[in-house]
Amino acid sequence: MAPPESDSVEPVTPAGRLFLLPEMNTIIHCAIGVKNKLDIDSTRSAIKNSLMLKHPRFCSLLVRDKNGREHWKKTDIDVDQHFIIVNKKTCTDDVDKVVNEYIADLSVSTPLDMNKPLWEVHVMLEQKCVIMRIHHALGDGISLMSMFLASCRTASDPEAIPTLVTGRRPDYGKEGKQKDWRGVILRVLKMVWFGIAFSLEFVLRFLWVSDKKTVISGGDGVELWPRKLATAKFMIEDMKTVKEAVPNATINDVLFGVISSGLSRYLDHRSPKALKEGQQITGMAMVNLREQLSMQDLSEMLKNNSGSQSRWGNRFGFILLPVFYRKSDVNPLQHVGRAKTMIDRKKKSSEGHFTYHIGHLAMALLGPKVNKTLRFSYLMVLVYAYI
Incomplete structure (x- = not known):
């Protein structure tokens, strides 16, 4: 052209x-x-x-x-x-x-x-x-879903735009009071420690470290293999029941626990003698880096392309989500407990922001030839993680 x-x-x-x-x-x-x-x-x-x-x-x-x-x-x-x-x-x-x-x-x-x-x-x-x-x-999922939501209207009032529930729960201590300055310092130290540890792990896996091969590992040309989608349905009431069985767990913790338990059962069925207890299988997830948006923020996002948090486009990072193989006789609630511990640590870290800024700077500053090699390597990490 x-x-x-x-x-x-x-x-x-x-x-x-x-x-x-x-x-x-x-x-x-x-x-x-x-x-x-x-x-x-x-x-x-x-x-x-x-x-x-x-x-x-x-x-x-x-x-x-x-x-x-x-x-x-x-x-x-x-x-x-x-x-x-x-x-x-x-x-x-x-x-x-x-x-x-x-x-x-x-x-x-x-x-x-x-x-x-x-x-x-x-x-x-x-x-x-x-x-x-x-x-x-x-655009990313938040941008696109914001556009879709802003195009919808409520059934009770065809002229009204659906409302969003915004705001975060306050961080409370054991006695129900907000944490004091000592809690803030401890939280900052945890954020720094987990941020360094998880960012270093991401770099090592990007450059060198890999998981051992399993029956779900792909081969050459895996991106061209035939695809199959399967739908699994879970009742929200059942997930809430499981959530209440693990202290302070969330629906996301339960969902990742289901994935971890299901994957362990599948591997136990396909190759029970080929895996060691606790063997790691590393996945990757995209995480939204935008602040929680109000409907006014969504309108600004659609009207213009300016502003830091309401800017249209792709603004997300990646975090590694390891799954550890466990024998099928393990209590499934243990998978939820481990998922909660890991995800809580991820939330305290800056891994998502680190991967976003490193990837953005590398692709923006490096030349086309170097970019092509770097992007292809990055692609291999993504393909490997989603297998």
């Missing part, structure tokens, strides 16, 4: 350039199920009049200048090119299975067309489901 004009383009951020790499090409798939049959004309009209089409990123093409540098260039939108109707009739009543198979196929064999803005809306009529495909270079 011809070099873009300076007054009609916006440079792609370093994080956006990472997600646009051919080796990565990260696309977000969001499936939204509805109760009633979808009306095609109403859905198309809602998209045409939504905030999404008023945001520059969703109305821009990805172009490259003569130096190969990526930019966003404004263009006219034809909604019909982004609105895809899927009339897929099946002989099964398992809607989750049909939707999962469709998304799995999209994620491998159907990249987004680079000749139009990088988003699509797939409407599965028979399954009463809408699948939004949005390239990760357009």
Whole structure:
């Protein structure tokens, strides 16, 4: 393409350039199920009049200048090119299975067309489901969900925007009083200690350290292997019951405990003699680095691209989440307890901020050739962690 004009383009951020790499090409798939049959004309009209089409990123093409540098260039939108109707009739009543198979196929064999803005809306009529495909270079989950929420209205009042519950719980001590200065000092010391320890661990795993191979480890070309999505449903009441059994646990602790217990049981079933008790399997999770936003903050984020916390784009870091193999006869609540201890330490550290700033600076300051090598290495860490 011809070099873009300076007054009609916006440079792609370093994080956006990472997600646009051919080796990565990260696309977000969001499936939204509805109760009633979808009306095609109403859905198309809602998209045409939504905030999404008023945001520059969703109305821009990805172009490259003569130096190969990526930019966003404004263009006219034809909604019909982004609105895809899927009339897929099946002989099964398992809607989750049909939707999962469709998304799995999209994620491998159907990249987004680079000749139009990088988003699509797939409407599965028979399954009463809408699948939004949005390239990760357009924004992170908080930005995109903020846009989606700001486009919604409450059922009781069609003109009212849904409200958000904001604010954090105060940090209380054992007697119910807020911690004094000694508690603050102790908390700062823990933050520094865990921050250094976890950041050093991240660097070592990035450069050298790796887990031992297991039956769930991938091989060469794992990013091109066939995909399969599976849906697991948990009753929130059941998760709350488990949460109450472990002092001060959260729903996230319970969820990670379920993952840890389930993974240990699977490995125990597949290769019980090949693993040692306590063997580590390292995962990776993205963490949001934005402050908790109010609806006013969301509006500012959509209106402009300025400000530190309300800036549109990708603002997240990574943290390592190790899972330790345990024999299947271990009390499952022990997995929740270990998850709580580990996640509490992660919350006290600055690992997410460290990984965000290191990655951002490296991709922004290093040249294209070095960047390509660095990004590919970074990609390998991500692929390895998600296996």
